[in-house]
Amino acid sequence: MKKFQLITFSMGVMLLAGVLLTACKKSNFDNTNPEVAGLMSFNLVRDKSVILGLSGSALNSTPLAFTNYTGGYQSIYPGNRTFESYDYITQDSLATTAFAFEVNKYYSAFVVGSEGAYQNVIVNDNFDSLSGSSGKAYVRYINAIDGSVSAAVTITNGGTPVSHNAAFASVSEFTEVNPGDITIAVNEGSSINASRTITVEQKTVYTVLLLSGAATADPAQIKYITNGTLDGETAGQRTTSSAKSVSIN
Numbered sequence: 001m002k003k004f005q006l007i008t009f010s011m012g013v014m015l016l017a018g019v020l021l022t023a024c025k026k027s028n029f030d031n032t033n034p035e036v037a038g039l040m041s042f043n044l045v046r047d048k049s050v051i052l053g054l055s056g057s058a059l060n061s062t063p064l065a066f067t068n069y070t071g072g073y074q075s076i077y078p079g080n081r082t083f084e085s086y087d088y089i090t091q092d093s094l095a096t097t098a099f100a101f102e103v104n105k106y107y108s109a110f111v112v113g114s115e116g117a118y119q120n121v122i123v124n125d126n127f128d129s130l131s132g133s134s135g136k137a138y139v140r141y142i143n144a145i146d147g148s149v150s151a152a153v154t155i156t157n158g159g160t161p162v163s164h165n166a167a168f169a170s171v172s173e174f175t176e177v178n179p180g181d182i183t184i185a186v187n188e189g190s191s192i193n194a195s196r197t198i199t200v201e202q203k204t205v206y207t208v209l210l211l212s213g214a215a216t217a218d219p220a221q222i223k224y225i226t227n228g229t230l231d232g233e234t235a236g237q238r239t240t241s242s243a244k245s246v247s248i249n
Contacts, residue, residue, distance in 0.1 A: 035078065035103040035104065036075040036076060036077060036078065036103070036104075037075070037076050037077075037078045037101040037102060037103060037104065037105050037106065037107065038073035038074065038075060038076070038105075038106040038107065039054070039059070039070075039073060039074050039076045039101070039106075039107050039108075039109060040069060040070055040072060040073050040074070040106075040107070040108045040109070040125075040227075041059055041060070041064075041069060041070045041074075041108070041109040041110075041111075042064075042068075042069040042070075042108065042109065042110045042111065042209070042248075043064040043065065043066055043067070043068055043069065043111050044066070044067070044110050044111060044112045044142070044144040044209060044211055045066060045094070045111050045112065045113060045114065045118060046066050046114060046146065046211075046212045046213075047066075047114055047115070048066070048087050048088070048089075048094065048111075048118075049063040049064060049065045049066070049087075049088040049089065050063060050064050050085050050086060050087065050088060050094065050111055051063055051064075051085075051086045051088050052064065052070075052083070052084065052085055052086075052109070052111070053083075053084040053085075053086070054076055054081050054082070054083055054084070055081045055082050056082075059074060063088035067209075067211065067223060067248045068248070069225065069248060073106055076101060077101075078101045078102055078103045078105075079100065079101060080098065080099075080100050081098075081099060081100075081101055082096060082097070082098050082099075083096070083097045083098075083099055083109055083120050083122060084096050084097075084120075085111045085118065085120055094111065094113075094118040094120075095111065095113075095118045095119050095120045096120070097119075097120040097122060099122045102124075105124055105125075106124070106125040106127060107122055107123065107124055107125060108122070108123055108125055108171075108207065109121070109122045110122075110142055110144060110169075110171070112142075112144040112168075112169050113146070113169075114146040114147075114212070115146075119169060121142070121169050121171060123171045125227065126173075126174070127205065127227075127230070129174075130174060130176075130205065130230055131230070132203045132229075132230030132231055134176070135179070135202045135203065136176045136177060136178065136179070136202065136203075137176075137177050137178070137179050137182075137200035137201060137202055137203070137204050137205070137206065138174040138175065138176055138177070138204075138205045138206065138230075139155060139174065139175050139177055139182065139184075139200065139205075139206045139207075139208060140171065140172045140173060140174045140175065140206075140207055140208065141153060141155075141166070141171070141172050141184065141207070141208035141209070141210055142169070142170070142171045142172075142207070142208075142209060142210065143166040143167065143168055143169065143170055143186070143210045144168075144169065144209060144210060144211050144212070145168070145186070145188075145192060145210050145211060145212050145219070145220050146212040147168075147191075147212075148168050148188050148192060149167070149168060149188075150165055150166065150167050150168070150188070151165075151166050151168075151186050151187065151188040151192060151210070152164075152165060152166075152186070152187045152188070153165075153166045153172075153184070153185070153186050153210065154183075154184070154185045155175060155177065155182055155183070155184055156182065156183040156185070157177040157178050157180070157181075157182045157183075158178060158180070162175050162177075166186075166210070174205065177200060179200055179201055179202040180199065180200065181197050181198070181199050181200075182197065182198060182199075182200055183195055183196070183197045184196055184197075184198070184208050184210075184222055186210050186220060186222065191219055192219050192220045193220075194210075194219075194220040194221060194222055195222070196222040198224055198249075201229075203229050203230040203231075204226060204228070204229050204230070205226070205227040205228055205229070205230065206224050206225070206226055206227065207224060207225050207227055208222060208223075208224045209222070209223045209224060209225070209248060210222060211223060223248040223249055224248070224249050225248050225249065
């Protein structure tokens with residue numbers, strides 16, 4: 001495995017969606033440039049624990065097991081970077097992805113796949129398009145169920161369900177929903193049929209993870225994480241970055 005230089009970024013409180021990351025101290029960086037981006041990373045690979053890196057620097061000091069993530073947004077240098085995922089046990093490369101990260105933008109990276117076919121999926125968490133003044137919650141999902149070519153995904157929140165046809169490794173846009181109980185269901189004919197009801201809160205942003213089960217006999221499971229909470233009309237978001245292994249709900 002490539003030797004990573006471990007760099008720890010302690011963010012404290014970060015302001016999203018166009019607000020400067022003023023909580024970052026300059027002493028956290030090798031230079032005096034305070035302009036950074038934020039990155040949250042997930043291991044959605046059932047058969048691997050992974051080490052993640054960005055252009056040669058490690059993003060996690062301990063391996064991320066299946067359904068673990070970095071626990072928050074980590075500050076990273078923007079620009080053209082290479083996101084790398086490695087098998088912790090064999091030290092083999094799983095996937096390498098080039099991506100252009102922008103200053104003051106926030107991103108999620110998902111490692112997905114199985115049985116020798118893996119990929120890194122990186123998306124812009126476009127919080128500046130979300131309104132905190134509406135009092136709504138926001139939900140998106142990623143289809144990371146192994147072997148699913150395409151699956152029907154519905155989100156029900158008391159009214160007409162939101163329904164999409166989701167390809168494997170696709171990430172949806174954030175959908176506005178009323179606070180309270182919502183039901184997420186994923187179906188692919190007879191092989192995949194799972195649903196889960198969760199409670200969402202106003203002005204809060206969630207990512208739902210459609211995953212393979214922990215065992216072969218369990219084809220699918222539904223988990224989620226909270227990205228953070230929007231601030232009023234500015235559509236800003238505050239969250240804490242801990243850069244640690246955290247289990248997904």
